[in-house]
Amino acid sequence: MPGERNPGIARVAAAAGVSVGTVSNVMHRPEIVAPSTRERVLKAIEALDFVPNTAGATLRQGANRLLGLVVPQILNPFYAAITESIATAAGRRGYALALCVSHDDPEVELAHFEMIAQQRAAGAIVVPLSANEDRLHRLRTVGTRLVLIDRTADEREGCSVVIDDFHGGSIAAEHLLAAGSAQVLHLVNGPLSIPQCRERREGTLSVTSARDIPLEEHTVAEMSIEEGFRIAKHLAGDPRGLPMLVFCTNDQLATGVIRGLEAEGLRVPDDALVVGYGDLELATTASVPLTSVAQPKAEMGSRALSLLLEELDDSSNHQHRSVVLQPKLVIRESAP
Amino acid sequence: MPGERNPGIARVAAAAGVSVGTVSNVMHRPEIVAPSTRERVLKAIEALDFVPNTAGATLRQGANRLLGLVVPQILNPFYAAITESIATAAGRRGYALALCVSHDDPEVELAHFEMIAQQRAAGAIVVPLSANEDRLHRLRTVGTRLVLIDRTADEREGCSVVIDDFHGGSIAAEHLLAAGSAQVLHLVNGPLSIPQCRERREGTLSVTSARDIPLEEHTVAEMSIEEGFRIAKHLAGDPRGLPMLVFCTNDQLATGVIRGLEAEGLRVPDDALVVGYGDLELATTASVPLTSVAQPKAEMGSRALSLLLEELDDSSNHQHRSVVLQPKLVIRESAP
């Protein structure tokens, strides 16, 4: 190993007694090479332990067989699922995937864009931090194609994949209201500064107001089990009849609410129906399995990748598209 | 954007009225460039929206500022945590990270090694699938430095980071036995074909046999909540006194066991003490918070990265090392 570089295409060519062009052809268009020559080259490649250096090709072609993926986090099953599906599909298609975790820090995100641009990644999938469009510009200047997740891209910038959280909110509400003649629907929601929380609320509201059912809103700063537990005390005091109907905008809250209600002596689903959002593992493993609005996480990833590859394969007459994925209600015991 | 390539170092040089060498120096050793010249170059870089192309440097230098990371999965909080810590640290150090998910398929893993080698990654961190050493060879032939996680590397191949599961098994057993004069310790374990399960068992055994306490072993094929639940019925029938002592080799099993015992009318921790392994989120969020053996997941990642960067920064007189990290018992309600 000391010192000496790996053999390049030239050394292979010499060993096989052919020219470099032929070696290149053997690798990329083997069908145009005479079988006997091909054999000889393949043998030389084998013998020399030749590993093609993508840097050469990248330089020549101006783009790397590499995709960037920028997400806010990895822990957090939502992003983990997206990442996993993208990584799997990218690998299968022969692309390397540069994973970047932005940790909700715009500076970090920008630094990642810079990296991706410098590597001349052919494309990138980004879950952008804020609406700030400027940072993405760095990627565009080097011609890296872009697909956004969780934020609709305008036509010029690229394709995007989003979830219809309005619909998610409405199917949750509908399911709960179908349970009977409720006098009120409780919504346990996170901060409205989060777009997803706003959308889920709107969806819920569209259902309750259409039916003239009052919506009782409970807002928590942190969408955690603890907060859900705390809120449950308030809910339990509501005099307006059982079963109580509760929609929580994530599964942590829902889990906490259920525990809190049980601590107050109510039974789920007998005295209260609870629906969560996200369909995390938590929903499955809870002691009262949770009815929850499932987001097609893996599909988000794979659709994003498809859009990107589509654009890369046919950049000339590609039309940017915005895919909207629909969440689905998964019914379990907490609200059958 | 149509057609034309991005400006290179040469165009910057022309714009600033200097030579390409000077531009390169401005980027890498600004201190040796006269301030006025430096200014001029910086201005040109700005004006042209110049983004350096790493392919050029990679070609010239034979290695890319890129690290590979190969893990079996991302969903699975253990790998997610390792990945997150590596991604974060790598980003901070200015390295791109090529994420590869092998999905327990050796063929896929090999393909990933090939990719990483072709990209001339400077180094790679790998959680190898099997003990098969040959596949890694591909990486070595191109000089990619290697750090293994979860498997001890022999001195020639590189550094490694492993967890001392023997110790993990022993502290779990010790904690349980400290609870009182038990007549038996129950071990709910996964298949012994999994090295980690073997180690945890050995650790447990070392404690019980030292104290002449019989170890009752229950083996499940799948380490799931359901299996834990199922096994609990058997446990509940054991006549040898309460509180029963149960060590489960992962948190899923422990969660299932607790539910199963409760379904049989036993109370945790009053009638049975249960310890899990992994300290997943599940342990925290369970209705009876779980005492569990915590693995230093994030630290595994950061240590692996440190070892790798250390080697990259000083490859000449680097000595490969094997870091063994100790798990710690996190005490919660299931076994106080």
Add this chain to the structure above:
DNA sequence: CTGTTAGCGCTTTCAA
């Protein structure tokens, strides 16, 4: 079907 050749963008001597 195969060989030749001109760069792609960058770093790094070596001279000036």
Add this chain to the structure above:
DNA sequence: TTGAAAGCGCTAACAG
């Protein structure tokens, strides 16, 4: 302190 020039390994266009 700066400039000139030699490649790094590869692809693709062209000529044979």
